[in-house]
Amino acid sequence: GMKLVKELKNTPVRVTLIDKHNFHSFQPLLYQVASARIEPASISFPFRKAFHGYKNFDFRMSEVEKIDTENKQVITSSENVKYDHLVIATGCTTNFFGNDALKKYALPMKEMSEAIDIRNRVLLDFENYATANAEEKERLMNIVVVGAGATGVELSGAFAELKNDVLPKDYPKVDFSGLDIILLEGGPHTLGNMSEESRKHSRKYLEELGVRVKTGVTLQSYDGNNAVLSTGEVIPCKNLIWSAGVFGNVIDGVVAKENIVRNRYIVNRYNQIKDTVNMYALGDVAYMETPRYPKGHPQVANVAINQAKNLGKNFKNSLNGKSLKAYEYKDLGMMATIGKNKAVVDLKHLKFQGFPAWVVWMFLHLMLILSVRNKLIVFINWAWAYVTKDTSLRLIINSKNNTPQKT
Numbered sequence: 001g002m003k004l005v006k007e008l009k010n011t012p013v014r015v016t017l018i019d020k021h022n023f024h025s026f027q028p029l030l031y032q033v034a035s036a037r038i039e040p041a042s043i044s045f046p047f048r049k050a051f052h053g054y055k056n057f058d059f060r061m062s063e064v065e066k067i068d069t070e071n072k073q074v075i076t077s078s079e080n081v082k083y084d085h086l087v088i089a090t091g092c093t094t095n096f097f098g099n100d101a102l103k104k105y106a107l108p109m110k111e112m113s114e115a116i117d118i119r120n121r122v123l124l125d126f127e128n129y130a131t132a133n134a135e136e137k138e139r140l141m142n143i144v145v146v147g148a149g150a151t152g153v154e155l156s157g158a159f160a161e162l163k164n165d166v167l168p169k170d171y172p173k174v175d176f177s178g179l180d181i182i183l184l185e186g187g188p189h190t191l192g193n194m195s196e197e198s199r200k201h202s203r204k205y206l207e208e209l210g211v212r213v214k215t216g217v218t219l220q221s222y223d224g225n226n227a228v229l230s231t232g233e234v235i236p237c238k239n240l241i242w243s244a245g246v247f248g249n250v251i252d253g254v255v256a257k258e259n260i261v262r263n264r265y266i267v268n269r270y271n272q273i274k275d276t277v278n279m280y281a282l283g284d285v286a287y288m289e290t291p292r293y294p295k296g297h298p299q300v301a302n303v304a305i306n307q308a309k310n311l312g313k314n315f316k317n318s319l320n321g322k323s324l325k326a327y328e329y330k331d332l333g334m335m336a337t338i339g340k341n342k343a344v345v346d347l348k349h350l351k352f353q354g355f356p357a358w359v360v361w362m363f364l365h366l367m368l369i370l371s372v373r374n375k376l377i378v379f380i381n382w383a384w385a386y387v388t389k390d391t392s393l394r395l396i397i398n399s400k401n402n403t404p405q406k407t
Contacts, residue, residue: 001089002050003305004282007312010055012319016081018074020063022046025112026369028301029378031151034109034118034241035158037391042377044112045370064090066252069276075253085278087311088251088265092284092299095245105224106242109151116397121239122159123396126167129174135236141178142237144227146219147244148185149193150336153202155241156183157338160209165389181211182235186218186244191344193298194334198344201353205338219244246299248285261287264296269326271311282307288327297329301368306330337361340386 001017002024008015026043033040051057062076067086074081094108107118125140132140143159145152159181167176183190183206189199190206190213206213218230219240227235247263259266259274264287266274271286273279283304287296297303307327314324333347335357343357362382369375385391 001087001282001308002047003308004087004089004312005051005054005057007309008056008315011316012056013315014056014058015054016058016060016083017047017051018060018062018064018076018081019047020061020077021112022048022059022061023112024050024370026365027110028365028368030109030112030115031155031158033112033115034122034155035162035391036119036123036394037158037162037385038378038381039393040112040116042374042381043369045374050370064251067254069253069279085280085315087280087282088254088273088285089282089304089308090249090251090285091304092246092248092263094242095247096242097245102219102222102242105222106146106240108242109155110246118239118241119394120396120398123394125238126171126174127396129171139225139236139238142180142182142235142239144182144184144235144237144240146184146240146242148183148187148190148213148215149243150191150334151243152183152185152241153190153206153336153338155243156181156206156211157209157342160206160211161339162391164210166391166394169390170394182237183211183213184217184219184229185213185215188215190215191336194336194344195346195351197351197353198334198336198346201344202336202338205342209339209342246284248299250285254279261296270314270324271307271327280311282311290328293329300334302332303329335361335364340389 005015005017023044023046029038029043032038047059060076060081062078064074064076066075068075072083074083094110096103107121108114109118129137129140145156163176163179163181190202191199203213220228220230222240225236227237227240250260250263250265255265255273255275264285265281267281267286267288269288271280271282273281284299286307289296310325310327317324331348333345335343335345337343337358341355341358343361344353345357345360366375366379369378
C-alpha cells in the first residue's frame with residue numbers, strides 16, 4: 001500500500017490511505033522486537049510523516065468493516081469513504097486452521113502489538129521464575145515455536161542468543177541451562193521452501209545455539225500449559241509462539257466466494273479483482289496465476305512491492321493514454337538469519353551461508369527500513385549487540401488493563 005502511494009506521488013489523482021494503525025511496521029524485523037533485541041520505534045514509522053510533501057495524499061485512521069460496491073464506498077469504523085478506484089493491500093494474518101484453543105492460548109506474531117505482547121510475556125516470566133514453584137518453573141523454562149519457516153527459525157535463534165548471552169548477566173542467581181527453546185516443524189526440514197544447503201545449514205546453526213529442533217512433528221493441542229505433539233510427547237510450556245501459517249485479510253462485500261482462493265482475491269495480470277470494475281488487490285491478498293506461477297505467487301514482500309510499483313505505473317499510463325503492462329514476478333531469492341554470523345542466502349545462481357550471508361542479510365534489511373533515522377538506530381543497536389553480546393533495553397511495559405497474568 002505504501003509503495004503504491006509513493007508511485008502516485010503528486011500525480012493528478014487524490015490518494016486516500018486507510019489503516020487501523022497510524023504507522024507502518026517493518027514486519028521482517030518483528031521477531032527482533034519480540035526477542036527484546038530492538039525497540040518497537042526502531043522499525044515503525046508514522047504514515048503522515050512518511051508522506052510529507054505529498055500534495056495529493058490523505059490518511060484515515062480507521063478499521064475497514066466492509067465494501068459497499070454498489071455505492072462505491074469503504075465502510076469504516078469512523079466514516080464512509082467514497083472511491084473511484086479501490087486498491088486492497090490488507091496483507092495476511094495468522095492462520096490457526098480453525099483450532100479455537102490455539103487461537104485462544106498461542107501467541108501470534110504478525111503485528112507490532114503481538115510482537116510486544118510476546119516480549120512482555122517472556123520477560124515477565126523470567127522475572128516470575130525466582131518465586132515460582134517447581135511445576136511453574138518447568139513451564140516457564142520451555143519456549144515453544146511452531147513453524148520452521150523464516151520467522152520461526154529467526155525467532156528461535158534470537159531467543160537462543162538471549163538465553164546464552166544476556167540472561168546469565170541479567171539474572172546471575174538463576175541457572176538458565178534448563179531453558180529450552182523448542183522449534184516444531186511438521187515437514188522434514190527447517191526453511192522447507194529454500195535450497196537443500198540452506199535447510200542443512202539452518203538446522204546446524206540452530207542446534208549449535210542450543211535450539212531443540214523437532215521436524216516431522218505437529219502440534220496436536222495446546223491449553224496454555226501443555227503442548228501435546230503428534231508423537232504423544234507432552235511439553236509443559238507457558239509460552240507457545242505460532243508461526244506455522246498465514247492467510248489473506250479479505251474484506252466483506254468485495255466479491256463472491258468463488259472469486260476467492262485460500263483467502264486471496266483472484267486477480268488478473270494487472271491486479272484487477274475478477275468480476276469487478278476498478279477494484280484491485282496487491283500482495284498477500286492477491287491470487288494471480290501465471291505460466292511461471294500456476295498456483296499463485298508466494299506470499300513474500302518482494303511480490304507485493306513490485307505489484308504495487310506495476311499498478312502505480314499502470315495508473316499513470318492510463319492517465320496518459322498509454323498501454324498497460326502485465327505483471328511478471330522476478331524471483332530475487334530468499335534469505336534468513338539464525339544468529340550472530342549465521343545466515344543463509346539463496347540467490348538465483350548463487351547460494352552461500354555463514355558470515356557473508358549474515359552481512360548481506362543485514363545490509364538488505366537496513367536498506368528496506370523506511371527512514372535514515374531508523375536505519376541508523378537499528379544499525380547502532382546491531383553494532384552494540386555485536387560487540388557486547390547484549391541487546392537493547394529489556395523493558396516490560398503493560399497497560400493497567402492488559403497486565404499478563406500467571407497461569
